[in-house]
Each structure stands twice: as C-alpha cells, then as structure tokens.
Amino acid sequence: MPPSTSIDHPRRLPLVVTADEALLDDLLRLAALAGTEVDLAADPIAARSRHSSAPLVLLGADQAEPFLRARLPRRARLIVVCRAGQDHVWQLAEPLGAEHVAILPAAEPWLVDRFADHDGTATAPGPIVGVVGGRGGAGASVLAGGLAATAARRGLRSLLVDADPLGGGLDLVLGWEQLDGLRWPALADSDGRIDPTALVGALPTRGDLGLLSWDRGEPLPLPAGTMTAALDAARRERDLVVVDLPRRPDEAALAALHATDQVFVVVPAELRATAAAARVVAGIRPHCAELSLIVRGPAPGRLRAREIARSLDLPLTGTLQPEPRISRGLERGESPGAVGRGALAELCQRIVSRLVDAPAQAAR
Numbered sequence: 001m002p003p004s005t006s007i008d009h010p011r012r013l014p015l016v017v018t019a020d021e022a023l024l025d026d027l028l029r030l031a032a033l034a035g036t037e038v039d040l041a042a043d044p045i046a047a048r049s050r051h052s053s054a055p056l057v058l059l060g061a062d063q064a065e066p067f068l069r070a071r072l073p074r075r076a077r078l079i080v081v082c083r084a085g086q087d088h089v090w091q092l093a094e095p096l097g098a099e100h101v102a103i104l105p106a107a108e109p110w111l112v113d114r115f116a117d118h119d120g121t122a123t124a125p126g127p128i129v130g131v132v133g134g135r136g137g138a139g140a141s142v143l144a145g146g147l148a149a150t151a152a153r154r155g156l157r158s159l160l161v162d163a164d165p166l167g168g169g170l171d172l173v174l175g176w177e178q179l180d181g182l183r184w185p186a187l188a189d190s191d192g193r194i195d196p197t198a199l200v201g202a203l204p205t206r207g208d209l210g211l212l213s214w215d216r217g218e219p220l221p222l223p224a225g226t227m228t229a230a231l232d233a234a235r236r237e238r239d240l241v242v243v244d245l246p247r248r249p250d251e252a253a254l255a256a257l258h259a260t261d262q263v264f265v266v267v268p269a270e271l272r273a274t275a276a277a278a279r280v281v282a283g284i285r286p287h288c289a290e291l292s293l294i295v296r297g298p299a300p301g302r303l304r305a306r307e308i309a310r311s312l313d314l315p316l317t318g319t320l321q322p323e324p325r326i327s328r329g330l331e332r333g334e335s336p337g338a339v340g341r342g343a344l345a346e347l348c349q350r351i352v353s354r355l356v357d358a359p360a361q362a363a364r
Contacts, residue, residue: 013039014118017047017067018060023081023104027058030108034115044070051075052261052289055118058102058111064092073289076228076258079114081107097258099228126238127355128231130163130260132245132284134267134277139296142326142344143266144244145173146336150348152209156239156356159200161231162213163256164246165222170213171204174335179204183215187226194226196233209335210238224255231259240356247280249287257287262355264292264317267308269299274308281312294347296320318347 016027019042031038039054041047044067051057051072059067061082074097081102082089093101102111129147133140144160151158162170162184171177181204187194203210212230234241243256245263257263263284267277285291293314295305298321309316321343326336336344 012053012055013037014056014058014115015039015041015047015050015054016058016060017041017043017063018058018081019043020060020062023060023062023083026104026108027060027081027111030111031115034112036115036118038115044072048072056114059096059098061086061089064089064096068092068095071286074254074258074287075289076232076255077118079111081111099225126157126235126240127261128235128241128243128259129351129355130243130245130257130263130288132263132265132280133247134265134280135273136247138266138268138273139320140266141167141170141173141244142330142336143264143294143320143348144242145170146344146348147351148209148240148242149174149335150345151240151242151352151356152207154352155208156352157208157210157237158240158242159203159210159212159234159238161234161241161243161256162211163227163243163249163253165214165219165250166246167214167244169216170244171211171215173330174209174211175330175332176204176206176211176213179206179211181205181211183213184222185215185217185220187230188220188222194229194233196236199230199233200237222250222252224251227252227255228259231256235259240352245284249284254287257284260288262290262292263288264294264351265312265314266294266296266320267312268296269303269305269308271301271303274303274311277308278312281314292317294318294320298322318350320344320347 016038018024039050043063052075057078059080064080078098079100079102080089080093080098083104089101131140131144148158148160160170182202200210203212246253267273291314293309293316295308305316305319323342323344
C-alpha cells in the first residue's frame with residue numbers, strides 16, 4: 001500500500017449572498033472579526049456556481065424569496081441573516097432548508113463563531129459522495145464499500161458512512177463486525193457539536209479506511225443535526241467520505257444528501273428496476289447538488305445503459321458486470337474492491353481519480 005497522503009483541495013470561503021449594502025457591511029465586519037475572508041454574490045444567479053461547494057452560506061433576508069424561486073439544491077450549513085422585525089423570513093427558513101435564522105444585532109457574536117469555524121485558512125475538506133440503489137439489491141452498498149476501499153488503497157484517508165438504519169450494517173459489507181469502535185447509536189444523543197479528530201479516532205479503522213455504521217441493535221431515530229455535524233466533522237479529517245444512502249430517506253438521510261457533492265444511483269439493467277429508480281430519483285433529486293447513474297448488468301432484456309440514462313434523465317458514469325467472486329468474498333468477510341482487480345475495482349478507481357485528482361490539478 002502506498003504511503004498515506006493528503007490532497008491539496010482548492011481553498012473555499014464562506015459565501016455571503018445579499019444585495020442589501022447595509023447588511024453586507026455588517027457581515028463583512030463580522031467576518032473580519034473572525035479573521036476570515038468571504039466570497040460574495042448579490043443574488044441566486046451569481047451564487048449558483050458556488051452555492052453547493054461553499055463550506056458555509058449566509059443568505060440575506062432580501063434574497064430569501066429569490067433563492068426559493070431559483071430552486072437551488074438544498075444544502076447543509078445555510079444560515080438566513082435578518083434584522084428584528086423581518087418576520088416573513090421565519091416562514092421561508094424551512095422551505096429553504098436553513099439550519100438557523102440569525103437576527104442582528106443579537107446574533108453577531110454567534111455569527112463571528114460560525115465564520116471562525118469556516119475561516120478558509122486551511123485547505124478545503126475532501127468531497128462527500130453518496131450511493132443509493134434504484135431498487136433493493138441493486139448493489140449500492142457494495143459500490144460504496146468499493147469506493148471507500150479503493151481510496152484507502154491509494155493511500156487516501158477515506159471514511160465509509162452508513163446512512164441506512166435498516167440496511168443491516170455496513171460493517172458486515174467490510175467484514176468488520178468484530179472490530180471495536182463507535183457506531184451511530186453512541187451519537188444519537190449528540191448535541192450537534194462533534195470534534196472531528198475525536199470522532200475519527202473513535203471509529204473502527206483499518207489503515208486509511210474508517211467506518212461509521214449502524215449495529216444490529218434496535219434502530220434509533222438519528223437527528224438530522226447529528227448527521228450534519230458528523231459529516232461536517234468527517235470531511236475535515238478525511239480525503240474522501242462515501243455515504244451509503246437509503247432509497248426512502250428519513251430526516252438524517254436527507255441531511256446527508258444535502259451534504260453530498262455527488263450522488264451515484266445504481267440501477268440494474270431491467271425494466272422494472274428502471275421504473276423503481278425513477279421514483280427514487282424523483283425523491284432525492286431536489287436534495288442533491290449532482291446526480292449520475294451507474295448501470296449494473298446483466299441485461300436479460302437487452303436494455304442498454306444509455307437507454308436507462310435517457311429514461312431517468314441522468315448522466316451515465318459507468319456500468320458494472322456480474323462478479324460472482326465479489327459475492328463469495330462478502331460471505332467470507334472480504335471488503336469489495338479490496339484486491340484492486342475486476343470491473344468493480346476499475347470503476348471505483350476511475351471514480352476516485354475523477355473525484356480527487358481533478359480538483360487537485362485545478363488548484364495548481
């Protein structure tokens with residue numbers, strides 16, 4: 001295995017979206033107190049290209065309604081900033097997916113802390129990608145495990161996150177059920193503030209691959225804030241975070257979707273699977289920054305991958321062919337893609353390279 005390396009990601013700054021000059025002056029002053037620069041956009045059109053990648057978005061009350069009309073993807077770490085008396089903002093906060101409404105001047109010290117948490121002085125955190133099955137048994141968990149294992153084989157610090165409480169536990173996919181370490185139930189009562197180093201250090205880990213999974217106990221409700229805080233902490237400490245998502249997302253899974261930079265939908269090359277995937281895609285598309293398709297063979301009716309992509313209106317990332325040895329390996333506790341050979345390994349290598357190499361080259 002090559003030595004562990006970190007990726008140089010482009011520097012990302014908090015994004016302030018407002019055309020209110022007085023409010024902008026206040027927010028620039030608060031950012032300066034926190035010792036950070038900010039990125040600026042006057043409206044949703046100007047913000048669109050930076051909205052999903054910014055570590056934090058502060059949306060002025062003057063742009064709340066235009067933002068809602070623009071139908072930008074919902075995301076984590078969105079704060080609406082207003083002044084006392086702008087009561088209409090509270091009605092818009094939930095449809096916007098805002099985590100907080102900050103009322104000035106009372107919220108000024110709190111906003112300084114938020115700016116300081118995302119001060120842009122360090123390199124930007126690694127990407128978060130999601131994987132979801134178009135129907136049950138599509139192979140999404142295997143692909144998620146393969147992506148995380150492939151990144152680790154490259155010497156990248158990767159983390160596999162299980163966002164499906166009814167999936168049986170991703171530790172079984174990796175063969176890690178006997179490894180000690182923190183699972184989701186231990187975080188269920190979290191107050192939403194999670195120390196990144198402490199979290200990663202407490203998880204089951206082998207080499208550069210870590211895992212945050214459910215156990216086989218009774219499923220517990222996981223607050224959306226806990227998922228958001230855990231992923232935010234994870235991406236600060238990891239070069240790549242891979243999230244295995246349920247087809248019917250609960251509040252925590254929706255929070256995970258909002259945090260992703262890319263989501264891959266795995267669909268078997270079958271007519272009924274494509275019809276089922278259409279419903280899954282319709283449900284998650286409004287919550288994702290970017291969606292793409294992976295088609296898994298065989299195709300008993302000779303349904304082609306590009307036909308499925310057109311039907312679902314998704315770009316095609318790649319295809320997978322059956323690999324019986326992967327199924328046998330899972331029964332023996334072998335991680336998918338661990339040996340680095342075969343169709344799954346090749347696809348994972350291509351995806352990981354695109355995710356981590358292109359941003360690093362763009363930063364140079």
